[in-house]
Amino acid sequence: MFEICVESDFCAAHRLNNYLGACENLHGHNFKVEVVVRCSKLNQTYIGIDFKELKGHLKDILSALDHRYLNEIDFFSKTNPTSEMIAKYIFETLKSRIKECDLYTVSVYETPTSKATYMED
Template sequence: MYRVRVIKSFSAAHNLREYEGDCENLHGHNWRVEAYLAGEELDNIGMLVDFKVLKKRLKDVLDELDHQYINDLDYFKSVNPTSENMCRYIYMKLKETFGGMVERVVVWESDNSAAEYFEQ
């Protein structure tokens, strides 16, 4: 099995609905996102996927979130913008391009707090 990973960052604001605590208030993060693709076969030049292609697609997805108030985005109007739900959102967007190769997405909201999404 082969695995590749890229890391990109974005900055945005959100607030957690129905949360009893400080995070219910408007606040922001500098999120760091790790995207993992995996597969058993390499292409004819020995790559699972070109890093350039994966970085570009992840950048496109994160550009939708960057410097936004996440709660105002269509998807997050009905889905609470937790780090867990942002993982799933990014995962599904990457899956549109890379299909079953998407293994997992990790979203770090701080240096010591991260959430992951993957399908079994």
């Protein structure tokens, strides 16, 4: 089994509803995103999935979040745009785009030392 990991980032604003504290107020983050896929097979070039391809899919997804107020995005209309739910959104959006490997985890960092990770059971 092989694991392939790529990282990217985006900037966005959000506020957490029903949260008692500073995060209830409008604020922003420079989010870092880490995607891990697992491949049991390699292609004829001995690549599970090309880094360029995986980064391209991630870039497309993050461009819809970059410099946005996340609370206004449809996916977050019934939930809070927490790091956990941002990771789930990216995972669900990315999963259908990857054919060569299995999407394993998506992690979203709000700060260099705080991250949330989503994976399916």
